[in-house]
Amino acid sequence: MELSGLVRALRREEPLPALPPAEQILLRVGRLLAEGADGAPKAGVVRDLGELIEAAKCRWLLGALSPPALGELVAALGAYAAPPEREGEAAGLPIHDSAHAATARRAAEAGSVFLxxxxxxxxxxxxxxxxxxxxxxxxxxxxxxxxxxxxxxLGERPWTSAESRAAARELLAALVRAAGCGSVAEFLRGKEEDEEGRFAAVMGLLKQELTKDTWKHNPATKHVFSWTLPHVTRPWLSHHLERVLPPSLLISDDYQEENKILGVRCLHHIILNVPAADLCQFNRAQVVYHALYNHLYSREAPLIQAVLLCLLDLLPVLERAQQRWRQQQQQLARPTGPCDEVLQLVLTHMEAEHRLALRRVYARTLPAFVQRLGILIVRHLKRLERVILGYLEVCDGPEEEARLGILETLQCTIEHAWPRMPCRLPVLLKALLRMIWDVHADQGSTPEPVKAALLQGATECLILLDRCSAGRVKVLLEGVYSSCEENRVRECIRKVQENT
Incomplete structure (x- = not known):
C-alpha cells in the first residue's frame, strides 16, 4: 500500500501527545483538510486516508478512538467536498463550471472514504x-x-456528477443499514412513535445554515431540508414543528420563484402532517395563511398552482378555528372567512387574465373552492358568472383544461346554489349552446376524446339547469332541436330532453 502523500503531509504536522496513534492520525488529517491548501495535495491525502482505513485493523483504528476525533474528521471531509458558496453569485459573479466539477470530484473521493x-x-x-x-x-x-x-x-445539481451521486446513494443506504433501519424515513423519525430518530440531530445541524442571513450561502442547504422534510410524516412531525416551520416560511418568502415554490411545498407538507390544534396554536395557521395569500398576486403559473393547492388544505384548519371562536362568542351567523377572501381574489384575477397557463391553473382549482364554500358560493355568484361566461368562450389549446375546469365549476355551482339558477338560465343556456357549437365546428388540433369530454360536460350542465328550473330548458331547446341539422349538436340536446 502506497501512502507517500499522507505520510509526507503528516510529517509536517506536530505530533499530538497522549493520544492513541489512530486518533492522532485522524485528527491531524482533519486539520490538514481544514487548512487552505492546494487541491492536488488534499486529494492525495483523502485517497491515502481511504486506503489506510480499509487496510487498518478494527482494534487499532477504533479501539481507543473518541467520538470528537471522528466527528472532526467527518466535518473536515464534508467541508472539503462542500459546494461553492453563492456569495459571488449574489454579487453578480457566476460560479464557473470548473468549480462545480471539482466539487463533484471531491464529493466522490470523500464519499469513498466515508463508505x-x-x-x-x-x-x-x-x-x-x-x-x-x-x-x-x-x-x-x-x-x-x-x-x-x-x-x-444525492440529486442532480450543478455541483454533482454521476460518480458523486452514485457514491451518495451508496453512502445513504449504508447509513440506514448502520443505524439498524429499513428506510430513510425510519432513519429520520424512528421505528415507533415514541422513539427518537435522527431528524432532530439533522435539523440541529441545519439550523445554523437556515437563518435569514446564512441560508443562501450554501446552495445545498435548501435542497437538503426540502428533501428531508417529506420523509417525516404524521404523527412524528408535530414534535418538530418549531424546527421546520420557520425555515419553510423563510424559503417561501424569497424573491426567486424556484425558492418560493420550494418553500410552499414544505408548508403544504407541514399542513398535511401536523394536527390542526398544533397549527392553530400561537396563531401559526394565520401566519402561514398570510404568507400564502401574498403569493396569490404572483404572475407565475407553477407558483400559483402550488399556493392554491396548499391553501385548499389550510382553509379547513382556519375554518375550524373560526368556528370555535364563533361558538365562544355565541355568534350564529357565519361571517366571511379566509375561503371567501381567497376566492374573491382568485375571481378578480381570473376575470382579467389572458395568459393561458394561468387560466388553466385557476380553472383547475376553482371547483374545489366552490365545493369548499357549498351554499355560501351565492356570495360570489355575480362575479363567478362573469368568469364562467368568459372562460366558456375561449378555446385554450388541444387539451382544453380551462374549459373543462370551468364546466366542472358550473356543475358544482348549480348543485350547491340551484335556487339562484333559474334567473340566470337565459345567459347560461346561451353560453353553453354557443360552446357546444364551437366544439362541433372546431377543425383544429383538439383530440376527439377532449371534444367528447367538453360536450359531455356541457350536456350535464344543461341537465342540471333543467332540473333546477322545473323543465324550462327542455321547452327552450325544442325549437333548437327541430331546426338543427348537425347530428353531434342534436345528440347533446336529445340527452337533455330524454333525461327525467
Missing amino acids: RLLAKLEAAKTHESLGVPVVGPILRPVLGPLYIFAVTH
Missing part, C-alpha cells in the same frame, strides 16, 4: 473486543453529518 469508514464500523460491531457498546457511541454523533453530506450530493 470505507462505515464498513469498518460495521465490521467492528462483531469484533470480540469491540462490539456494539464501543462502536455505538462512536457512530451515533456522526450519523447526522454523514446524512447531510449524502443528501447534499
Whole structure:
C-alpha cells in the first residue's frame, strides 16, 4: 500500500501527545483538510486516508478512538467536498463550471472514504473486543453529518456528477443499514412513535445554515431540508414543528420563484402532517395563511398552482378555528372567512387574465373552492358568472383544461346554489349552446376524446339547469332541436330532453 502523500503531509504536522496513534492520525488529517491548501495535495491525502482505513485493523483504528476525533474528521471531509458558496453569485459573479466539477470530484473521493469508514464500523460491531457498546457511541454523533453530506450530493445539481451521486446513494443506504433501519424515513423519525430518530440531530445541524442571513450561502442547504422534510410524516412531525416551520416560511418568502415554490411545498407538507390544534396554536395557521395569500398576486403559473393547492388544505384548519371562536362568542351567523377572501381574489384575477397557463391553473382549482364554500358560493355568484361566461368562450389549446375546469365549476355551482339558477338560465343556456357549437365546428388540433369530454360536460350542465328550473330548458331547446341539422349538436340536446 502506497501512502507517500499522507505520510509526507503528516510529517509536517506536530505530533499530538497522549493520544492513541489512530486518533492522532485522524485528527491531524482533519486539520490538514481544514487548512487552505492546494487541491492536488488534499486529494492525495483523502485517497491515502481511504486506503489506510480499509487496510487498518478494527482494534487499532477504533479501539481507543473518541467520538470528537471522528466527528472532526467527518466535518473536515464534508467541508472539503462542500459546494461553492453563492456569495459571488449574489454579487453578480457566476460560479464557473470548473468549480462545480471539482466539487463533484471531491464529493466522490470523500464519499469513498466515508463508505470505507462505515464498513469498518460495521465490521467492528462483531469484533470480540469491540462490539456494539464501543462502536455505538462512536457512530451515533456522526450519523447526522454523514446524512447531510449524502443528501447534499444525492440529486442532480450543478455541483454533482454521476460518480458523486452514485457514491451518495451508496453512502445513504449504508447509513440506514448502520443505524439498524429499513428506510430513510425510519432513519429520520424512528421505528415507533415514541422513539427518537435522527431528524432532530439533522435539523440541529441545519439550523445554523437556515437563518435569514446564512441560508443562501450554501446552495445545498435548501435542497437538503426540502428533501428531508417529506420523509417525516404524521404523527412524528408535530414534535418538530418549531424546527421546520420557520425555515419553510423563510424559503417561501424569497424573491426567486424556484425558492418560493420550494418553500410552499414544505408548508403544504407541514399542513398535511401536523394536527390542526398544533397549527392553530400561537396563531401559526394565520401566519402561514398570510404568507400564502401574498403569493396569490404572483404572475407565475407553477407558483400559483402550488399556493392554491396548499391553501385548499389550510382553509379547513382556519375554518375550524373560526368556528370555535364563533361558538365562544355565541355568534350564529357565519361571517366571511379566509375561503371567501381567497376566492374573491382568485375571481378578480381570473376575470382579467389572458395568459393561458394561468387560466388553466385557476380553472383547475376553482371547483374545489366552490365545493369548499357549498351554499355560501351565492356570495360570489355575480362575479363567478362573469368568469364562467368568459372562460366558456375561449378555446385554450388541444387539451382544453380551462374549459373543462370551468364546466366542472358550473356543475358544482348549480348543485350547491340551484335556487339562484333559474334567473340566470337565459345567459347560461346561451353560453353553453354557443360552446357546444364551437366544439362541433372546431377543425383544429383538439383530440376527439377532449371534444367528447367538453360536450359531455356541457350536456350535464344543461341537465342540471333543467332540473333546477322545473323543465324550462327542455321547452327552450325544442325549437333548437327541430331546426338543427348537425347530428353531434342534436345528440347533446336529445340527452337533455330524454333525461327525467
